[in-house]
Amino acid sequence: MTTGENPFGELIQEYIVECLPLAEQVGDAFVELERRWREGDAGNDLLRQLKGPLHTVKGNSAMMGLTVQQSVAHALEDICAMLASAPTPNEKMAGLLVSGSGLLIELVKNAAGDPDSDRVAQFLKRAASFRAPAPDSAESSAQAERRQTDRRAVNTWSAAGALSSNVIRVDFRRLDAMLEVLGEGMIEQAAVADHYRVLAAKIGATAELADLDRALAAVQKTFKQLEGILMETRLIPISTVFGRFPRLVRELAQARQKQVRVITSGGEIPLDKAVLDRMGEPLVHLLTNAVVHGIETPDERTQAGKGAEGTLILRASSESGRIVIRISDDGRGLDEARILAKAQSLGLEVSATDAAQVHSLIFLPGFSTAEQVSQLAGRGVGLDVVSNTIHELGGTIEVESRAGRGVTFTLGLPLTLAIIRSLIVEVDRERFAVPMNHVAATVRTEPDTIHSVNQKGVALWRGSPIHVSDGGALLGTAAAANPSRRFYVVISMGNRRRGILVDRLIGHQDIVVKSLDPTLGRPEVVSGTTILGDGRVACILDSVRLLEQRMSA
Amino acid sequence: MSAAPQPDRSDGLLHFADELQGVSSVPEAAVPGPELHLVTFGLDREEFGIPIGQVREVIRVTDITRVPQARQHVRGVTNLRGRVLAVVEIRTRMGLPPAEITPRSRIVVVAVHDRILGILVDTVSQVVKVPVQTVAPAPEEVLSANTDYISGVARWNSRLIILLDLEKLLLLPE
Numbered sequence: 001m002t003t004g005e006n007p008f009g010e011l012i013q014e015y016i017v018e019c020l021p022l023a024e025q026v027g028d029a030f031v032e033l034e035r036r037w038r039e040g041d042a043g044n045d046l047l048r049q050l051k052g053p054l055h056t057v058k059g060n061s062a063m064m065g066l067t068v069q070q071s072v073a074h075a076l077e078d079i080c081a082m083l084a085s086a087p088t089p090n091e092k093m094a095g096l097l098v099s100g101s102g103l104l105i106e107l108v109k110n111a112a113g114d115p116d117s118d119r120v121a122q123f124l125k126r127a128a129s130f131r132a133p134a135p136d137s138a139e140s141s142a143q144a145e146r147r148q149t150d151r152r153a154v155n156t157w158s159a160a161g162a163l164s165s166n167v168i169r170v171d172f173r174r175l176d177a178m179l180e181v182l183g184e185g186m187i188e189q190a191a192v193a194d195h196y197r198v199l200a201a202k203i204g205a206t207a208e209l210a211d212l213d214r215a216l217a218a219v220q221k222t223f224k225q226l227e228g229i230l231m232e233t234r235l236i237p238i239s240t241v242f243g244r245f246p247r248l249v250r251e252l253a254q255a256r257q258k259q260v261r262v263i264t265s266g267g268e269i270p271l272d273k274a275v276l277d278r279m280g281e282p283l284v285h286l287l288t289n290a291v292v293h294g295i296e297t298p299d300e301r302t303q304a305g306k307g308a309e310g311t312l313i314l315r316a317s318s319e320s321g322r323i324v325i326r327i328s329d330d331g332r333g334l335d336e337a338r339i340l341a342k343a344q345s346l347g348l349e350v351s352a353t354d355a356a357q358v359h360s361l362i363f364l365p366g367f368s369t370a371e372q373v374s375q376l377a378g379r380g381v382g383l384d385v386v387s388n389t390i391h392e393l394g395g396t397i398e399v400e401s402r403a404g405r406g407v408t409f410t411l412g413l414p415l416t417l418a419i420i421r422s423l424i425v426e427v428d429r430e431r432f433a434v435p436m437n438h439v440a441a442t443v444r445t446e447p448d449t450i451h452s453v454n455q456k457g458v459a460l461w462r463g464s465p466i467h468v469s470d471g472g473a474l475l476g477t478a479a480a481a482n483p484s485r486r487f488y489v490v491i492s493m494g495n496r497r498r499g500i501l502v503d504r505l506i507g508h509q510d511i512v513v514k515s516l517d518p519t520l521g522r523p524e525v526v527s528g529t530t531i532l533g534d535g536r537v538a539c540i541l542d543s544v545r546l547l548e549q550r551m552s553a
Numbered sequence: 554m555s556a557a558p559q560p561d562r563s564d565g566l567l568h569f570a571d572e573l574q575g576v577s578s579v580p581e582a583a584v585p586g587p588e589l590h591l592v593t594f595g596l597d598r599e600e601f602g603i604p605i606g607q608v609r610e611v612i613r614v615t616d617i618t619r620v621p622q623a624r625q626h627v628r629g630v631t632n633l634r635g636r637v638l639a640v641v642e643i644r645t646r647m648g649l650p651p652a653e654i655t656p657r658s659r660i661v662v663v664a665v666h667d668r669i670l671g672i673l674v675d676t677v678s679q680v681v682k683v684p685v686q687t688v689a690p691a692p693e694e695v696l697s698a699n700t701d702y703i704s705g706v707a708r709w710n711s712r713l714i715i716l717l718d719l720e721k722l723l724l725l726p727e
Contacts, residue, residue: 184635430619475621519639519670519723521624529618529630529637537618537630537637 012112015064017169019108022053024243026076027101031246034098035261037089038309047084054080057108068115069107075127076100082130096126098250172273175234182230183512186223190509190533192216227510231415234274238316238325239267241280245287249312252291259309260295266316271323275393275413279325282386286327286409287312289383294331294407304404306330322437323415328408334359334401359399363387391527396493396544420513422540424506424532425489428477431538433511433530434500438543440492442505445485450501457481459499461490468499474546475525491543498547509533513540588682589707593714594661594674596644601674602681602707602714609662609669611677614654628652628673631660638662640671641723648699665719672723683707683714691715 029050036043054077061069079097103123107115193216200209246262253260271279295301295310302308313328336358343350343361350358362383390397395413414420414437422433423442443461450457450468457468468488472478481501488499511530516523527542591602592611617629617640628642628651640660644652652658652673660671687708696703702722707714 187635477619477621514637517630517637517639517668517670519624519641519668520620520627520630521622523620523622525621526623529620531632531635531637535632536616537632539618539620539630 011064014169015060015066016108016111019057019060019069019111020105021243022057023101023105023108025053026050026057027098027105028243028246030094030097030101031250031262034094034250037094038259042083042087042089044084044087047080050080051077057104064111066107066111068117068120069104069111071124072100072104072107072120075124076104079127079130088130093130096123096130098247099123100127102247172234175230176274179230179234180512182223182226186227186510187512187531187533189216189219189223191535193220194533224510231272234272235270235415236273236276237267238269238271238276238323239264241276241283242267242314242316244280245283245314248284249287249291252288253295253310256292256297258291258295258297260291260312261309262312262314264314269316269318269323271413272415275415278389278393279411279413282389282411283314283325283327285383285386287314290327290329290331290407294329294333296332300332304332319412323413325411325413326408327411328406330406333403333405333407334362334399336401336403355401359401362399363397391542391544420511420540422509422511422530423489424509424538425471425487425502426504426506427471427475427485427502428482429503430475430477431506431532431536432471432475433509433538433540434489434491435527435540435543436508438491438493440490440497442487442489443499444487445501450483450488457499457501459488461497461499464497466490466497466499468501471500471502474500475541491546493544493547496547500546511538511540587685589685589688589716591681591683591707591714591716592661593678593681594659595676595678596647596674597649600678600712600714601717602683603661603663603717603719605680607663607665607719609664612660612662612671614658614660614673617654617673631671633662633671636669638669638671640673643672643674643722646722663719663723665723668724670723681709681714683709688716 029046033043033046036046054073058070058073058077061067061073076097079093079100083093100123103119107120196209196212196216200213203209242264245264249260249262290312291310295312296304296306298308301310311330313326315326315328317324317326336352336355339358339361340350340352343358346364348361348364350361352358363386364384387397390411390413393413395411397412398410399407400410401407421436423436423439425432425434441461443459445459450459452458453465457470458465459468460466470478470481470485472485473481485501485503487503487505488501489505490497490499509532511532513528514530515528516526523539524545525542526539527545528540529537530540532538589602590605592605592608593600593602595601612633615631617631619629620627623629626642626646628640630637631640632638638660642651644650652675655675657676659674659677661674661677662669662671688705689708691703691706702718703715704718704721705716707716
């Protein structure tokens, strides 16, 4: 292959789409193989599993005339065959396999460009030095296995052929554009519904208006269906991001003479691609922190009575309409003393006895306690960046740490970003959207239902006292609290609750989220904006931050 | 940011305008030199100009939604054909009281670096071409530490147009 003109055009993309996951699968398997070897297991089942993907990559590369990719895949295949008959589990061999699969991934990814021929030559030379002539007795079984693999490859091809009639590849930007247009359609539909209500109020109930109402409801239902289908189309499994992590962690750990095992689960859980794309970086950041700062060296671990190998667990699960990702390590835990010292140097008042409060400090800007600036972590880009990204996505992040036992980060993410169901409220004639996912209830205020405790509003909601704040004071629409507001919205997350007093409840609406323009600065209580049916812009309130806002009213 | 020094500044500029008027009796060059293509707008008694290349359009003011806890000098957001446009209150940025929306109020939609944003102005006058040679630095006496967004003044007919550096005016430090 030469640069510039690519005789294969679109075909090369198809090659990459098909072979990249296979190459990555091979890479993951080698990392796992290395671990098994350390435990004294030859990992023959893994070696067998590897043959199919390697063979397919080799075959497809040959078909495309990508001789470099072909020869690297071939070399790895040969070594696997050799290992199956004559296991030689040692660190050098593991290193060769992992670096070889890394090279293969690079080569497949950049199949359209020029390969790094020095690296390839180096690898092939090293690979050749490991290849020993297989003993005769193993020859026949290796051949039989090869035949079997060939058959399997044929099966894979025919399966792919059968699929191709139903599956097409679409540029994700088209799905984005479709969603954008759908969003506009939904706004226009809401505008028509607004006009309808004005008209109905003017001329009263007529048969024609009832027909119009039914037609409008049908349009709304159709839009909802279309939205559901489109949202489903945008979902991809989390494993597309998780899959990169075992190799990443291995590299990080090796550079620090640490042993870390990665366990992932829930990779099949689907998430909107737009959310997933933005999650890669924060997750890498958290994993890097865990390996660099959390998990101890084998010596330290043995002294602490733990196994020399640390464990990193990545778990995704679906919990009540949200995706929860937990990242746990079994390292030393957060250094509370250092966090407190840092807090003091920044002039923050923190109660040392409230562990949760101390731990949550790590999300503040500029709060990196890393002793030394390393190449991979602690560059001053701290967890505040991670926390900001998660909040921008409408998610939450929490940390739990136990000294000597490890740290768990829990990320809660919305399934999808673009359209969210919201409650539209009015405060001092300004309209705001409150995302429904944290609205527990709306309550009409009766006289004397809001009590005063320490000059702050308190209401009894479902038998428990909750803090009720004036929406106008909170959002700056009024200088002082207005006792005549008729409703309060109960926002709830975990065991925290708060009521926000508003003037009117306008209704529920699916709103299209527009991100906040950086010109506006960083308003804490606003997560984005949206355009309402009447064409006016409304701010979307950030329920999580509303719960945290301190205010006097 | 008190309003007190304001009259001084405009008086200074007017005085400077008078001076320029005196100078303008010098005959104009026969061949017109390079020109600045400006969109001008008014705030109180002063007239400002920004390069037309940075102006996307000028729109009437409809609803501007206030954004809670937004940065200083932000009036709010408005709907520009389905796009949410941030509107900057440049009057307060310049030390003037906030604008009152009148039928003559306009939002000038400008592009600064990669950002599109609106600036709320009292009136939009017109598009003018000003010979580059009529541009002079504003007299130091009328400037202050926080007026570095004034890049100069241009004489046009009998008017004096204050030239604005939008980057310095609008891209406030985070």
